[in-house]
Amino acid sequence: MKVKGNHVILSLVALVLGFMIAFSYNLTNKERAKPDYKDKSWDREFQLRNKLIKEEEKTRDLQAELIEKQGELTSIEKKLANEANVYFNLAEDAEKYRMFLGKIKVKGEGVEVTLSDGMTENNNDNINQYLVHERHVFKVINELYISGAAAVAVNGQRINQNSYIVCNGPVITVDGQQHPAPFVFTAIGDADVLESSLNLAGGVKDQLVNENIIFTIEKKDKVILEPVLGS
Template sequence: MSRRRKFHLYLTVVTLCTGFLVATSFETTKLTRKERLNDQLFQQETQLNDRILSEKEQNRHLENQLIDLQRQVGKVEEAMAQQKSEAADTLAQLEAARMLSGVVAVEGPGLVITMQDSQSAASSSDIANYIVHEQDVRLVVNELRAAGAEAISINGQRLVSNSSIRCVGPTIIVNGIKSAAPFVISAIGNPETMESALHLPGGVLQSLQDFVQIDLAKKEKVQLPAFVGDAKTKHS
């Protein structure tokens, strides 16, 4: 074999080996890159899963906080509703007390009773039997109170717990104020109940009807003034 042919043979062998090595190196490089890429993807997937789990745990924690806050808000709302109810009850009691004490003007449905001297008084030898006396007015007032009257006035004078009704001649003094007949008694309360109480058999109206004139009128709105004076002072 000539040197030239040997050279070509060696060159061919070297070329083939080089090609094989290059090809092997390329495949190895491709495999290494693929493994690295797969490893990176795995790491990224692992990190993403860890982040998802962390987010889920945080969301669960926030949901628990929200539930606790909703419970606290519910308790506060219940307490506020209770306080509001108690305040409304207190206000209602205060208004009722103010009405009963007579310190404020009031209005509402009620009854107006007008008491006048009897027309028989002029022709009677005993005039005193046919004129309105303080005990007559007091009987009507007491019957109205027993029938649930919430507030009462006589000729514009508001009655309070220690108001007195006194007779001086043909006049009556209420809260220190003198007035003459006719005597208008205004009462706030249930009109039907108060009227029925006054009309009871053997009651106030039946006992007075032969001696004085009494007229009743049910009203949808009766206005009573506030008490004027010192409620602590007993009017004698």
């Protein structure tokens, strides 16, 4: 009975060992049948790396396209800036032309020149030698424009490129409007320059004074000239 009991124990031990060996063998075969984990991980990394490289290439292409578009945009902006400058200059020129044509109201510093008929105590003198004539008016207006006046008016009436001035006895007709003496010329421009030009030795002032015309000039900080009325 004792020998038989040992045989039973040994048999059980042998059975357990056999089972463990069989289980281990089976598990090993299954693991060998599966793909290697490291190999699978490397494949996944390789795929991701290739995908990343492709995305980087797309990014570089997009960056190159962006730089090209930015260059085109810069060119367009420069072109628009040049056009804006051209249009600004055209608008500025148009404003100057409107001002010279007397189409708009203007204001600024300037001068006020007054021409009055001269006086004589000798009744035998020719009165026409003491009156302001159209030539005197032209001298003042021309000198003002030559000296840089932007706009000129006579007795408040704007002068433009089509203005005509005619002497009719003791009055001056400007564009059909009669004005008696004294004649007041208002001009917009650099007041110092305008005053100096008219006061030059041997200039307009001296010429008019020598022809018995009373001449006065005054600088103005603010001169306002209304636009030309009518057509």
